[in-house]
Amino acid sequence: MARRPRTTSPAANPVRANPVRANPVLAILRTETVGGSLLLAATVLALAWANSPFAGAYFALRELKLGYAPWHLELSLGNWAADGLLAVFFFLAGLELKREFVAGELRNPAKAIVPVAAAAGGVALPALIYVFVNLGAGIPGTGIPGTGAQTLQGWAIPTATDIAFALAVLAVINTHLPAALRVFLLTLAVVDDLIAIGIIAFFYSHGLEPVMLLAAVVPLGLFTLLVRKQVRSWYLLLPLAAATWAFVHASGIHATVAGVLLGFAVPVNLAQSFEHRIRPFSAGFAVPVFAFFSAGVSLGGVPGLGAALADPVAIGIVLALVAGKAVGVFGTTFLVAKTTRARLDDGLAWVDVAGLSLLAGVGFTVSLLIAELGFGTGSPQDDHAKVAILTGSLIAALLAAVVLKSRNRHYRRVAHGENGDDDGGGIGGVFRAEITTSEGE
Template identity: 95%
Template structure:
């Protein structure tokens, strides 16, 4: 007799479905951030910081961690597992499979990483920090990451009539951005490598890979192997979130959607908001303290890099590649659409907060200032992107309703115009 599929309770299904939506995930992330900032700047701030520093776990294997570190090293590995699944799917069956289609967003992602990093370095060197070994330069990678959850949530709130190609471009850019960020964390922010522990991680990872390739989905078999892989990678000195990516890459595309469907609600509804709650809590010290934080060259570099560096890096690289190679911008997109998306790429949050902690140390002055800058820069980038994309959304709505759809949005500053036929501007 055929086995009946296992189901969850009817009451739970709507909740899980809601937690899978981009807007809800972004809203929970924002709520956790606001709660952390409010608590950390309230008369009860001591309780917040005591909770964040509360240690739990097992001392050997470096597993006696504070709650803040458990969130950054443990819960965030779940987020990176989903990133690994998305990367695998994109490379095997998605936009990244076709080099001709992938070259533009991939190049845009690279430009959106390189220019912000350079801007951050120049700002901090120009502020009197001498030499490549200057302490503030440890944060060079903070403004390089685009937060998938927040960026897609902002786009989802705005979007009713924007071209589907815009979301595909953003998703591909953010996925490649994540891949670069993973490499940066693994190579530049991992310390004290223990080769024996790293080799030991190969055993549970190999068993996990073998089982998923045989289409095994039983959590009681896969979860212990995943946890053991994470523990060995953590003990090896490589940041434990890399274990999440490796496990995600191990899952065949035929199972990736199933795994993502199961895990996405836990990631967006619990893991990432809890990480944000423990990471975003900064004692600002009122308006003077906020001013002092934003006057730090670390903060100035991050804000300028997120708002201007990301936008110019993504847009400039896209324009350069489209004009100098055989690669082309999607026919459904105008250059002003790309400009709005480039601004949206400046919404850096989850990975940026993680790199700030890895670069400066949790709770250090530069770490606190970096977090204020990440929040400030991301908010400015989101607001500027919303203005541009809302305007484009109104244009595409008029076109869809048969109203005057003259595409004056194809120009940026009266210079650039997308290559479209006259009928596409109607």
């Protein structure tokens, strides 16, 4: 097999693979299936411990406080995970957003219109379903009452798609699915993250301190200056990033927003290098630790589980994740494709989009965070919301797996059939939306 010609340009090749020195553990942690598996394992461990005879030790560990109170940095371990470690996850989200807007699918409005609209629909409809269930109306014909406006703080819980879990599910299923599906999911999830970041910043931040927010501009500005000068030295960048995080946290805006701002500051030609270095820490430690401290809910056995899922908060979340996400993503995509000149690749079938729309209902990391921000860690509503997030995400993942596994078999038959080299652009194609300039259209 012919070798690729090597490039000497750091900008063109920011990450240089070294087969001799490459750390196999870090390489494994960069894979989508491993990151999703660690997240799932941490969740199962938290649930098992929180419902074991040693549950007291789990909750004591989660509430153990560390830090320096005068600087507003005396936090429980659970809050350090949600505010601190999760900022690393959002830093990577910021890098992805920057790359997509500058050099990816979101650079061209003609190509971005369908996944952007799909993401917006996948945020709006789940929020509306949750509000409907919890605004005193309940669900007509079921005898399930709503609980009034006090539960509406959780309206944004089912709006997020967990990109780590969703990509892990897709990676397990996918052997012959069109590359277009993964591009669609990535673009949709990136836009979804951007919307979620805005929701957290504007609706779940309290007690704004303008002085602290202005103070954050100084280390953020210095960080931006250094990375634009191609500086990668951790001993210079890490203290500035930590200072930015601390000031944003003290300002009353949720500290994960600092991670996004720092990610936006990194030039695109360095983004891949930063992501290559940081993703193993995020996937292998930061996100699983957050899940471990966040997902531990005492269920009280099967009756407790039933009571949790009977709460309108939980019902709204499950319905929104399973039905709201699927209908919102698919319906908006179909509407845009049928009413505008934007369209899917000819090789993609609508059933492919349906499977991916179901997969968008896998909400986890950001949903757990919003549940804590909306209801307060450890409150009954927070616990019920977390049970619903896990339940709804599991149902959505299973339904998506059934549809996409069937489509994977279809594309495998096409690939191995008599016309396997000619699949109409579906297998190797890319998701696209085209603006046709023909006057006759």
